[in-house]
Amino acid sequence: MDLFEYDFMLRALAGALIIGLAAPSLGIYLVQRRLSLIGDGIGHVALTGVGVGLLLHRSPVIAAVIVSAIGAVGVELIRQRGRTSGDLALALLFYGGIAGGVVLVGLSNDSSNANLIQYLFGSLVTTSPQDIVVIGILGVLVLGAMLAFRPALFAICNDEEYARVSGLPVRTLNLLMAVTAAVTVTIAMRTVGLLLVSALMVVPVAAAQQVTRGFRSTMAAAMVIGFGSAGSGVVVSAEIDTAPGATTVILALAVFVAISVGTVAWRLLRRRGTAAREVEPPDVVLQKV
Amino acid sequence: MSVVNVSHLAVGYEGREVLHDVTLSVHPGEVVAILGANGSGKSTLIRTVLGLVPIGRGEIELFGTGLRRFKQWARVGYVPQRLGAGGGVPATVGEVVASGRLARRGIFRPPGAADRAAVRAALSDVGLLDRINDPVSTLSGGQQQRTLIARALAGKPDLLVLDEPTAGVDASSQEAFAAALGRFETDGGTILLVAHELGPLQPLIDRAVVVHDGRIAYEGPVPEPAGHHAAPGHDHVHPHADTVKAGICEWAPTDPMPAG
Numbered sequence: 001m002d003l004f005e006y007d008f009m010l011r012a013l014a015g016a017l018i019i020g021l022a023a024p025s026l027g028i029y030l031v032q033r034r035l036s037l038i039g040d041g042i043g044h045v046a047l048t049g050v051g052v053g054l055l056l057h058r059s060p061v062i063a064a065v066i067v068s069a070i071g072a073v074g075v076e077l078i079r080q081r082g083r084t085s086g087d088l089a090l091a092l093l094f095y096g097g098i099a100g101g102v103v104l105v106g107l108s109n110d111s112s113n114a115n116l117i118q119y120l121f122g123s124l125v126t127t128s129p130q131d132i133v134v135i136g137i138l139g140v141l142v143l144g145a146m147l148a149f150r151p152a153l154f155a156i157c158n159d160e161e162y163a164r165v166s167g168l169p170v171r172t173l174n175l176l177m178a179v180t181a182a183v184t185v186t187i188a189m190r191t192v193g194l195l196l197v198s199a200l201m202v203v204p205v206a207a208a209q210q211v212t213r214g215f216r217s218t219m220a221a222a223m224v225i226g227f228g229s230a231g232s233g234v235v236v237s238a239e240i241d242t243a244p245g246a247t248t249v250i251l252a253l254a255v256f257v258a259i260s261v262g263t264v265a266w267r268l269l270r271r272r273g274t275a276a277r278e279v280e281p282p283d284v285v286l287q288k289v
Numbered sequence: 290m291s292v293v294n295v296s297h298l299a300v301g302y303e304g305r306e307v308l309h310d311v312t313l314s315v316h317p318g319e320v321v322a323i324l325g326a327n328g329s330g331k332s333t334l335i336r337t338v339l340g341l342v343p344i345g346r347g348e349i350e351l352f353g354t355g356l357r358r359f360k361q362w363a364r365v366g367y368v369p370q371r372l373g374a375g376g377g378v379p380a381t382v383g384e385v386v387a388s389g390r391l392a393r394r395g396i397f398r399p400p401g402a403a404d405r406a407a408v409r410a411a412l413s414d415v416g417l418l419d420r421i422n423d424p425v426s427t428l429s430g431g432q433q434q435r436t437l438i439a440r441a442l443a444g445k446p447d448l449l450v451l452d453e454p455t456a457g458v459d460a461s462s463q464e465a466f467a468a469a470l471g472r473f474e475t476d477g478g479t480i481l482l483v484a485h486e487l488g489p490l491q492p493l494i495d496r497a498v499v500v501h502d503g504r505i506a507y508e509g510p511v512p513e514p515a516g517h518h519a520a521p522g523h524d525h526v527h528p529h530a531d532t533v534k535a536g537i538c539e540w541a542p543t544d545p546m547p548a549g
Contacts, residue, residue: 032378152396155388158380159373162440165339166392167362173396205378213424214381 018139020230024222027201039198045071045097051104072178122193122245192245207256298347325500366441389443431462
């Protein structure tokens with residue numbers, strides 16, 4: 001294939017593969033905490049960061065990292081307070097983020113629609129060599145943190161009170177996760193765009209967990225699915241001339257559907273094969289509660 | 290030196306005081322049961338001892354150190370009422386129990402051979418070693434509860450704190466549970482547990498503390514149960530207990546209706 005004779009295609013592929021690997025490694029913790037949509041929310045806030053960057057003639061990516069990290073920490077602090085109004089507070093933050101971004105981008109000198117679209121839906125092929133360096137360094141940091149702290153992060157996501165009684169620095173690790181989420185969102189902004197960022201964190205995990213039995217195997221399978229769909233997304237989108245971010249997400253969803261259909265078919269086949277299973281007697285001598 | 294020392298503790302939620310002037314000590318090697326009706330404040334008492342609920346007034350010491358300065362959490366094993374639901378990401382029994390090693394190992398060191406051995410030992414202690422690679426969601430409620438005690442035991446604590454460990458647990462799991470606690474006590478461990486009823490745990494209990502309306506109403510040998518629970522042959526079959534315990538029970542009277 002001669003597509004990869006072009007440097008920009010190689011850069012696009014490298015960027016996509018790094019994100020494809022890093023995003024699910026973080027996403028699995030978000031899914032376990034039932035915060036699947038948080039990446040989407042942080043993506044909205046990151047757009048304000050892009051606006052700030054364009055307005056101040058600074059790097060939009062760096063500004064987006066800073067603003068979305070502040071947003072993610074804010075979300076985490078709201079979550080820790082555990083009020084029912086948290087849900088509403090998150091909604092306000094998200095809409096504030098995207099509205100602020102659109103207004104700020106409009107105020108900047110660089111206010112073409114194309115510019116906005118580039119951040120909302122990704123623009124992998126315009127990724128510069130410097131961008132790849134930033135994506136590479138941050139991606140490796142995210143991946144390293146998520147893998148190195150896996151036992152502690154798993155404990156917190158699985159049972160936060162138990163983790164506190166174990167003396168783990170729960171608050172610090174929660175903030176680490178929030179900042180990592182912001183960093184992942186911002187670097188993935190170039191690949192899939194802010195509106196589809198969450199998909200790369202969540203869809204590979206959702207696909208993997210249908211067939212896995214443990215947390216570690218789910219994480220590994222999700223990373224393989226993320227890596228595979230990001231890589232093939234770039235190639236397929238170049239072949240059929242579609243947006244690489246959306247193509248990647250569609251491919252990841254296709255994996256999800258294929259695994260769902262596969263497991264249902266497998267269960268049906270197995271049920272037909274085995275005789276009626278014995279049902280355990282309901283010998284529940286319950287303590288009075 | 291006491292393992293747990295609570296003096297003149299008062300705890301409130303949003304202005305309403307739940308515990309008033311509670312004083313209690315647990316000595317090394319002792320097994321103390323905190324009994325009381327739902328809503329009496331017994332769970333709040335142990336949750337405060339564990340630092341999960343802020344102290345209103347009074348003092349708590351663990352192993353002679355004030356709770357605010359206490360750092361040796363590896364010496365404490367906590368068994369909550371039930372396994373957190375999680376977000377649907379599968380986890381194996383072995384992975385859940387391995388969390389029990391974190392207090393001892395810290396967050397920076399990767400798990401080693403000693404950790405894996407401790408996880409296996411704790412699982413065989415509760416009779417679930419053959420399920421180590423199964424997803425916890427495939428276990429029965431009683432087996433999940435045994436997984437939680439294995440998680441606490443894996444850290445090799447000196448003190449076990451259990452919150453209603455046998456509520457809604459089937460008979461065979463209750464016995465496996467009692468046996469594991471018995472071995473822990475024989476090895477010199479201290480146990481503080483909250484229970485509504487003791488069941489097979491009763492022979493282990495050295496001292497019972499009854500909390501009523503946020504105060505300690507009784508301290509001494511395990512008291513005789515009141516009402517129909519005292520009837521001979523009463524085996525506590527409450528077929529609908531699972532639905533009741535979901536939340537309504539927090540305010541339900543102690544003895545809602547005669548059995549049958």
